[in-house]
Amino acid sequence: MLDDRKLEVLRAIVEDFVSTHEPVGSKALAERHRLGVSPATVRNDMAALEEEGYITHPHTSAGRVPTDKGYRLFVDRLSTVKPLSAAERRAIQSFLEGAADLDDVVRRTVRLLAQLTRQVAVVQYPSLSRSAVRHLEIVHLAPSRLLLVLITDTGRVEQRVLELPAELSDDDVAELRTAFGSRLHGVRLVDAPAAVSDLPASAPPGIRPVLTSVMSVVLETLVEQPEERIALAGTANLTRHALDFPHTLRPVLEALEEQVVLLKLLGEVHDPTTVHVKIGEENSVEGLRSTSVVTVGYGPEASAYGGLGVVGPTRMDYAGNMAQVRAVARYVGELLAGA
Amino acid sequence: MLDDRKLEVLRAIVEDFVSTHEPVGSKALAERHRLGVSPATVRNDMAALEEEGYITHPHTSAGRVPTDKGYRLFVDRLSTVKPLSAAERRAIQSFLEGAADLDDVVRRTVRLLAQLTRQVAVVQYPSLSRSAVRHLEIVHLAPSRLLLVLITDTGRVEQRVLELPAELSDDDVAELRTAFGSRLHGVRLVDAPAAVSDLPASAPPGIRPVLTSVMSVVLETLVEQPEERIALAGTANLTRHALDFPHTLRPVLEALEEQVVLLKLLGEVHDPTTVHVKIGEENSVEGLRSTSVVTVGYGPEASAYGGLGVVGPTRMDYAGNMAQVRAVARYVGELLAGA
């Protein structure tokens, strides 16, 4: 159905449209891309591509424009990985190397990504549940109130104040601290419940009931309500593509303000090796139906710390942005693993 | 120079222009506002107002438009406080009452403000330096590494990992904890240096040197590098006024992404009783020259915890927005003081 030349034509259309942002006609295309055939032939191929739904034209006598389906095919089969320029590599390195703490790393990363891709950048903080415990501190604020301070291997520090169902003595808390500390050190939060499950049994009978309840509160707090944080940058880049969002800039901005939406975008990303692309209507989020989203996980191969990516017009440089997103993810992954 | 009627005309122009967003002509104005004079008279007054620089007209035969100077006069002398509607009061209360922790309060506040004013809302977290210490925890992570956890009276929890110039024993740290704890409890961070200045003298001689150095690191960390945080919401509202920012939406978005800029906007606000308004060119921030900024402090009268406000087109409902900003600030101030 689609022979090689037709695919070549589709690629040419996508590339030209992405760079010029104008519907591309048969003549210009035949000239610019040295396809070795006449415009008439290109027209026939275009007709076929349109028949299949890969391109459309806005009106009878305008050039062709890729559809979401066309972009999809392009991304899946036609785009070649675009190696980063030396300048880009340098930018990544110099941007990230001076980072102090985790906050700083994330802030720099999100700015870097926005600057590099000229799109809106989104970076998820290393997910709590997938991180391991480096230190867990329990502070006795008041008889029935504890402060938990958790430091993860990715450098994230999270604190939570807990109201307990019963009062504790300082000794009880000290007991808790060592018990939890020894069992949880180095353990990933998802595995935390298993790691402390033997606790009630091995504890002195006297404090068993209160310990059980404290334990459930602690686990609930840290494991079941892990607070996901997200950083955003480069929304100003949306105006760069104002033409791509005729009257749909508002819903995009609105969607980007919703934590939930951003989490949804990055939430499904677990694999740091493959870059995911959602194109236009493929997006499940209503307000982002006019955009494309490029995401990837970062962190060790087996289990990513979190996800990051960019949001931009469907008319984006997929090859370039995918490469940039992946490169940044790699650097950040290494940076955090080394920390 | 400017008699009462001329001022009345200016007010009418501002109000009409704000609501219709179209240059307002003498005839329509005389009719809609029952000034008791004919359009011709209004024209004369307009000419005088234009002479003085309070209004202009885009071209010869268009209506008049207020200048920044005109808005300024309007804000300073002509706008009457617009009482909040019952619905607005209810919105504020129900929006804020279920807030859990400080993060939650700030997040809700900024959303509320954006929704209420239909502008971009900015809320500064309670400034560390102006808050008082409710609890200071010192955790001994490693021989020469401490974790400081500070809880303020406004509910803000801040942690910092410190590298020390010398190693400490657990006992030393315990010593530190009680020494700092007893001296700093209830003390505002700005006053912290004074509160602990006697510490070296009263400590056992053995640990004096190390204590002095720890003290300086602690104070430096908490007092001199107070991390200011800011929440932003409602950027999508900018598109609502797209007509007000012909080609200047980008610089506005860019400015709003800069923490520094936002801090500058709110930084000078110390007084919770007066609402500040910066109009158009009055703004020191380049990118915000096409906007107006309404800010106010929140917190106890004497010293505000922080600032909050909105950013919108110069053509904004000043009376309404000022009232809304002030009302929200009051509620938040009370909420945090009561917490």
Added chain:
DNA sequence: CTTGGCACTCTGCCCCGACGAGTGCCACTG
């Protein structure tokens, strides 16, 4: 000082025609 009248100046809008880009189709060719 206010007012009604009047001439004048613009802008916005609509219609029109010319232009050009691009298509679809068809007949022709190697």
Added chain:
DNA sequence: CAGTGGCACTCGTCGGGGCAGAGTGCCAAG
């Protein structure tokens, strides 16, 4: 049979001319 050149046709864009309406500025009269 795929590829090609030619040709009629469609449609959007651009510029000009004309028209209506809004609004002003000025002036002379009350």
